[in-house]
Amino acid sequence: MSKRRLSAHCKLGMQQNIGKQQKSPKKYEDDVTLCKGVPSQHSLCHTFSDAAEIKDFRKRLLTWYNKCKRDLPWRKMATSEADADRRAYAVWVSEIMLQQTQVASVISYYNRWMQKWPTLQELAEASLEEVNELWAGLGYYSRGKRLQEGACKVVSQMAGHMPRTAEELQKLLPGVGKYTAGAIASIAFGQAEKDLKVSAERLLGKPASKYSQLTDVEECANTTGSCSLCLPPSEPWDPSLGVANFPRKTTKKKPRIEHTATCVLQRRCIGGEPEYLIVQRPSSGLLAGLWEFPSLLLEPGQEKQPKSVLADHLQTWVGSDMAVGHLQHVGEVLHIFSHIRQTYVIYFLNLNKDERNWDREVELPASRWVTKTEFESSAISTAMKKILKAYEAWSSKISSDKVVKRKRDLKSEERSSCKRQLSLDSFFATDPKN
CATH class of the missing domain: 3.90.79.10 (Nucleoside Triphosphate Pyrophosphohydrolase)
Known part of the structure; x- marks a missing residue:
C-alpha cells in the first residue's frame, strides 16, 4: 500500500473505528500538544510504546477496511488474478484512469477496457484510434495514449513482463510517476514502498538518522509555513492549528x-x-x-x-x-x-x-x-x-417554430376564406322584405 493511500485509510479508520476505543481526555490533549510542539527528528504524535500496540493498531485498521471497503473491479483483479503480469497490468490501468478522475466515473471505462484488452499483448496490438474511442469522455486523453505506448514497450522490449519494482516501473513506463509506480509495486507485487518502510520504523520511535531524512507533515506543524511540503501557501498559517493547517490550498493559475x-x-x-x-x-x-x-x-x-x-x-x-x-x-x-x-x-x-x-x-x-x-x-x-x-436543441426549436408558424398561417388563411365566404353570402342574400 502506498503512503498516500495508507494515510487516507488511517484517517478514516481512526474516525470510524479506532476512535471508539477508551482513551482519556488527557491523552488526547497530549497528542494535540505533541502535534503543536517543537519539530523533532521523528513525528512523536505517531509514536507507539511497543510492537504489540502497532500490531493491535494494524489489526483494527484492517478489520475496519475489510468491513467498509468499496467493491471495485480492479481490487478484485488485484486479489484474484494469479498471473503477476496480468495482475500488474490491471492495477496499472486502474491507477492511470484514476489520476485526477473520480472513482464513479472510472468504473464503467475500466470494465470496458479490460473486457476489450484483458492483457498487455492485446492492448499493444490496438491502434491509437481504438484507444481514443474507448477513452472518449474520460478526459486527459494523453493517459490512454501512454498506456498503449507502455504496453507496446513492455511487449517489444521486455518480453511481455512488467517491471517488478517501483524504481523500474517509474523509469521504464511512460506516464508512470512515483505514486503510480509505488501503487503498482505494492498492490500487484506486495512490495512496500521505501518511504512507507521508513514511516513504519518511525512508529516505534526509532531515530530518523538511521534512515532516509524524510520530512513528515507533522514535523513542520509549528513552523511559519515555509516548509517545502506546504508551498505555495494561499492561506495564512495559523500556528495554533498545528496539523489542522493541512491540507494547504495551492494558488491555482487562472485558465x-x-x-x-x-x-x-x-x-x-x-x-x-x-x-x-x-x-x-x-x-x-x-x-x-x-x-x-x-x-x-x-x-x-x-x-x-x-x-x-x-x-x-x-x-x-x-x-x-x-x-x-x-x-x-x-x-x-x-x-x-x-x-x-x-x-x-x-x-x-x-x-x-x-x-x-x-x-x-x-x-x-x-x-x-x-x-x-x-x-x-x-x-x-x-x-x-x-x-x-x-445543435439538436436549436434544430428542434427551429422545427417547432416552423410548425407553429405554419399553423398560424393556416388559421389566418381560414379566417380570410371565411370572411370572403361571408361577403359572398351577404351579396347573394335575399332581402326578407321582398
Whole structure:
C-alpha cells in the first residue's frame, strides 16, 4: 500500500473505528500538544510504546477496511488474478484512469477496457484510434495514449513482463510517476514502498538518522509555513492549528480564455438519415488524434467576426464559392479544460439546400461523414458531444417554430376564406322584405 493511500485509510479508520476505543481526555490533549510542539527528528504524535500496540493498531485498521471497503473491479483483479503480469497490468490501468478522475466515473471505462484488452499483448496490438474511442469522455486523453505506448514497450522490449519494482516501473513506463509506480509495486507485487518502510520504523520511535531524512507533515506543524511540503501557501498559517493547517490550498493559475468557431456540417444520405462531417485533430497537443466538427481557434480580434473567419476555413470542405450568409448561428457552448476556458461559437450548414454540388464526397484523409450513432461511437471529446446536443436543441426549436408558424398561417388563411365566404353570402342574400 502506498503512503498516500495508507494515510487516507488511517484517517478514516481512526474516525470510524479506532476512535471508539477508551482513551482519556488527557491523552488526547497530549497528542494535540505533541502535534503543536517543537519539530523533532521523528513525528512523536505517531509514536507507539511497543510492537504489540502497532500490531493491535494494524489489526483494527484492517478489520475496519475489510468491513467498509468499496467493491471495485480492479481490487478484485488485484486479489484474484494469479498471473503477476496480468495482475500488474490491471492495477496499472486502474491507477492511470484514476489520476485526477473520480472513482464513479472510472468504473464503467475500466470494465470496458479490460473486457476489450484483458492483457498487455492485446492492448499493444490496438491502434491509437481504438484507444481514443474507448477513452472518449474520460478526459486527459494523453493517459490512454501512454498506456498503449507502455504496453507496446513492455511487449517489444521486455518480453511481455512488467517491471517488478517501483524504481523500474517509474523509469521504464511512460506516464508512470512515483505514486503510480509505488501503487503498482505494492498492490500487484506486495512490495512496500521505501518511504512507507521508513514511516513504519518511525512508529516505534526509532531515530530518523538511521534512515532516509524524510520530512513528515507533522514535523513542520509549528513552523511559519515555509516548509517545502506546504508551498505555495494561499492561506495564512495559523500556528495554533498545528496539523489542522493541512491540507494547504495551492494558488491555482487562472485558465486562459479561448474562443473556437465550430460548424455542424450536415447532409442527407440515401436513406434520408442526416450525416455529419468530422475531422481529426493533430497527433500532438490538446485532444490529440480525436475527431471533431470542423473548428478553428480564433485569434485575438477574430472573436468579433467568427462567422466570416469560419466561412473562409470551411472552403476546404464545401468549395471556394461559399457565402457567409449560408451559415446559421446556433449558439455557444462553454467547456472547461484543466487549463483552458473554451467557448465554442456554433454554426450550422446544410449542404443539401443549395443548387451547387456542396454535398460532394470529401476525400481528405483526416475527414469522414458519420451518422449520429457513428459520431457517438467515435473518438470524440465531451465538448463535441455538448455541441451536437446544443445543435439538436436549436434544430428542434427551429422545427417547432416552423410548425407553429405554419399553423398560424393556416388559421389566418381560414379566417380570410371565411370572411370572403361571408361577403359572398351577404351579396347573394335575399332581402326578407321582398
